[in-house]
Amino acid sequence: MTAFDLHVVFDCADPDRLARFWMAALGGYDFPVGVPDGFASWEEWADANSIPEEDRNSGRTLVDRERSRPDIFFLRVPEAKAGKNRVHLDLKVAPGLDGADRRERIEAESARLVELGASVAQRFAEEDGFHLIMRDPEGNEFCLA
Template sequence: MTIREVQVTFDCAGPDALADFWCAVLGYDKQPPPAGFDSWDAALDAWGVPAEERDSRSAAVPPEGETGPRLFFQRVPEPKTVKNRVHLDVRAAPGLSGAERADALEAEAARLVALGATVVRRLEADGMDEAVIVVQDPEGNEFCLD
């Protein structure tokens, strides 16, 4: 069986700003411009992309030498209106439990709020899993701090 690469795509209003947010959350980098260009503006100028289309898409990638899915952000005209059917779990406290886990999740939630996230609720442990914190990115996409 062949293992496939995965790209996670976000529909959003402001791709560049949302890519910046997720880069800060995950330690990712903005995707660099294509070879032969020193910036995305230079590439877009060369390709004749009009100013109003400059923030129509953006991407975030793992730092060089690291692995993980590419995140792609594309501008769409409609706003988010309902709960996500798929969401990311950001592993902020792997291997921790009890008070140590709770403290790590709360600290990460505070860091993300400073970046523009909103804490939605804390889901307490249900006997099978430890507590998680449900958060929204600046455009309202839910994800969990796990």
């Protein structure tokens, strides 16, 4: 059987903002291409090349520095998110921990992500372990476990 590369794609209203959130949330990701020589920013480049405002920030890409995780794409779409995600990301922030240590690690990471623009949707303290359902700045659900 053929193996395929996997890319994760987010439809969103603000690709740059969401890409920067996930870059900070996940760590180890960067934008794949630097600003062209002679320009201080992509905005400066877009101005110099007469790129209309409505065509800017239509998409962003993140690549893992180690190339061990999938690329993540953020594509601007006109419609807002509606309903619960059918697929979501689970961030394993407390591997090998249990009990109070697990909860403390998850809560600490949750606080960091809230500072970046996420929100806590639900807390679960179940027999198999504590975990959180969170939302990124555009409302996409993800779990901290």
